[in-house]
Amino acid sequence: MTIFAGIFARSKNKAIPASFIKELQSAISRHPDDVDAIAEFSGTGIYLARVDAGILKEPGVSSSPGFTAFVAGDPLLQTGPDLPGTRAESLQNLAYDLAVSKKQDALRSCRGTYCAAIYEQIGHKLYLVTDKLGVRPVYYWILPDFIVFATALRILESLSFRKKSLDLQGIAEIACFGYPLSDRSPYENIFTLYAGETVSFSDEIINRQKYWEWDKLPVKKTDDTGTSAKHLHAVFIDSIRIRLREQKTVAAFLSGGLDSRAIVAALRSLGADVVTSNFAPAGSQDQVFGQLIAEKLGTHHAHLPEGRQNDRDPYHKLSVNEWINSQSYKAENLPRPRIIWSGDGGSVGLGHVYLNPEIIRASREANLQIAKQKFFSHVNWGLGTRLLKPETALAFREYLDKGIQSELNSVHPEDPGRTFYLFLMLNDQRRHLFNHFENIDLGRMEFELPFFDSNFVAEIIRQPIDPFLRHVFYLEWLSHFPEAALEVPWQAYPGHVPCPLPQPEGLTYQWESGTEAIRQNKQNSLQWAKKLLSATEFSHKYLNRTYLRLWILLMPWKQSDSSYLLQLPRVLYQYWSKIA
DSSP states (O other), X not given: OEEEEEXXXXXXXXXXXXXXXXXXXXXXXXXXXXXXXEEEEEETTXXXXXXXXXXTSSOSEEEOSSEEEEEEEOOOXXXXXXXXXXXXXXXXXXXXXXXXXOOOHXXXXXXXXXXXXXXXXXTTEEEEEEXXXXXXXXXXXXXXXXXXXXXXXHHHHHOOSXXXXXXXXXXXXXXXXXXXXXXXXXXXXXXXXXXXXXXXXXXXXXXXXXXXXXXXXXXXXXXXXXXXXXXXXXXXXXHHXXXXXXXXXXXXXXXXXXXXXXXXXHXXXXXXXEEEEEOOOTTBHHHXXXXXXXXXXXXXXXXXXOOOSSTTOTTOHHHHHHHHTXXXXXXXXXXXOSEEEOOTTHHHHTTOTTOOHHHHHXXXXXXXXXXXXXXXXXXXXXXXXXXXXHHHHHHHHHHHHHHHHHHHHTOOOSSGGGHHHXXXXXXXXXXXXXXXXXXXXXXXXXXXXXXXXXXXXXXXXXXXXXXXXXXXXXXXXXXXXXXXXXXSOOOOOTTSXXXXXXXXXXXXXXXXXXXXXXXXXXXXXXXXXXXXXXXXXXXXXXXXXXXXHHHHHHGGGOSSOOGGGGHHXXXXXXXXXXXX
């Protein structure tokens, strides 16, 4: 686990105020174990700091007479069939590639999820870089005299030496999708690197450059789904192999779905002993099928109680940490995992879960307006603006439409049917683990993410898209795994190929909301609505207070749940209150 941050003076001879450095030092980690663990590099016009908890064993730093570099994650720089170099070797090659050779060959050969900061001392030049999908974020704040950067937005949010302004377009996108599109953040002048991008800073010059463009990959001309699935299986197994290295025992999440199942089956086929955990509700398909496949694959399995680190922690890190530190776990004489294999990226990247033939057909017919309508109807995403003042509501709708259209216009795949797939990969999936990395100082664990392996994703994009819909290709791909992987029922997505195996009766289904969940959601929304109404300055500026009062009165009596209307006011307030 590495977190890094820094301050770069846009004029080489400008000193960085000591108060700026002190604030950054205090913000980099909130964990008590890290108080005395900050490693630093400083010079005239530059300050770099990092915290490394040693989870990835090798420190994420490389130094030479010409440059200093920090990395979070593992680049997995692979230039041949052998295993990638070590984390330190990969970082050293990346730094040389950016600061000396300028060829970007090393960048294009990396398969991992990572971000890095590289400071070239002689030319007083700073480089920031992220992986080909941009999964591992790095944020930078452009100030008149300085560039401030960090691997977590919370670090920049905490700094008080310059007042921030809201980026309302970014907030509209967060309210709709859960994340801003493109390089935006909720704040003006704070950006995040795009997928496959480097940004360099030298004096007053800011240079952004793409070293990898997903929409430039050619589509293979093939109708043989079986051969393609076999090939993609081989690439996936290789993505597991290069991450496994020489490890004998690893830890993995194991749900009742197919993504984590594929990973655990692959690990077992490569001879690894696997410790698995599941925190689905008792009596759910997710929990029962996870237990069944664990028994079939022969893992050391535990069903954990729900214990979230915060309200945006789907991984229940409190429960996972309590489990691996428990006496019962220690009694099994298993290694304590700090790296957990996760199926993130499988459902969208391989399963194409948010797409259907109508979206792809409209995209191919160059009718993006119809394609957008079909896409948003299919995924049931949208922006409720009725609780805002009319002029504010109109502005937010325009912000959202502008952001979506800009992203769709920015990709030009050989097959236009891939447009919305790329929209999802470069936005939804790129931001998918935002909250995990935002709180990694407290969670104290790293993930192995083979579905985000850049070689694997590239091979998917090179295939014709149509066979991937409804998990048809996915099941053909899974047939190349050990037979045990398909001998236990799984939880299928609504509208996708159903599981053909008989299933126990009476199990709850993940995508069916029970009456208690709806009741709880409405209750939480009412509490939030009253809080927003009582925030006088905010509500007078943005909200339709009369309509909100009426909504609060009627909400308890409505059969339907209209709490979605509160999403945009709530997101807006959460960021407004941070700068007010």
